[in-house]
Amino acid sequence: MAGKVKNCPHCGKLYADYGAHMCRDCEDKMREKEAEVVNYVRDNPKAKILEITEATGCSEQLIKKLIREGRFEQVGVKMTYPCEKCGAPILSGKFCQTCKENMQKELQKQAAGVVAARQAASANRGQGMHSKDKGR
Numbered sequence: 001m002a003g004k005v006k007n008c009p010h011c012g013k014l015y016a017d018y019g020a021h022m023c024r025d026c027e028d029k030m031r032e033k034e035a036e037v038v039n040y041v042r043d044n045p046k047a048k049i050l051e052i053t054e055a056t057g058c059s060e061q062l063i064k065k066l067i068r069e070g071r072f073e074q075v076g077v078k079m080t081y082p083c084e085k086c087g088a089p090i091l092s093g094k095f096c097q098t099c100k101e102n103m104q105k106e107l108q109k110q111a112a113g114v115v116a117a118r119q120a121a122s123a124n125r126g127q128g129m130h131s132k133d134k135g136r
Contacts, residue, residue, distance in 0.1 A: 033058055037066060042075040049081060068092050 008015055008023035015023035022030065037056050041047060047055070049063050064081045066072060070092070072079045080089035083096040085103075090096050095103070 033062070034066060034071070037063060038071050038075055041072050041077050041079065045077040049079075 004017045005014055006017045007013070008026050010022050010026040013023050013025070020027055033056070037052060037058050040052060040056055044051070044055075049060055052058065052063055053060055067079050067081050078091065080091055082088065083090050083099055084094045085099040086096060088096040088098070093100075
């Protein structure tokens with residue numbers, strides 16, 4: 001089955017989408033840019049994200065993507081970027097362990113509240129039936 005024909009979000013050229021999010025030309029350019037960033041970080045292991053963006057012209061988003069994928073660790077450099085919630089340095093994902101745990105606790109608390117509300121509503125409906133039966 002053939003892929004859908006789409007416009008490349010980067011250059012606007014038509015391409016057959018087989019799971020890629022851009023045309024082959026832009027995909028090749030992206031791979032070259034990624035290689036440039038990885039090489040820069042390998043040669044400058046203490047570089048910060050801002051310095052890398054200025055030196056390579058790549059977006060901060062691309063650099064964070066490469067960090068999440070572990071691309072810099074493959075060349076022997078451990079880089080961090082800020083947690084999206086609190087700003088703490090992290091190596092992977094979007095949130096630090098503390099924020100993940102706090103969000104999980106909050107989610108469990110909310111879920112428990114929903115369950116309790118449903119049980120209370122169910123119990124109230126059950127009591128209402130018994131009241132009607134008593135009147136008969």
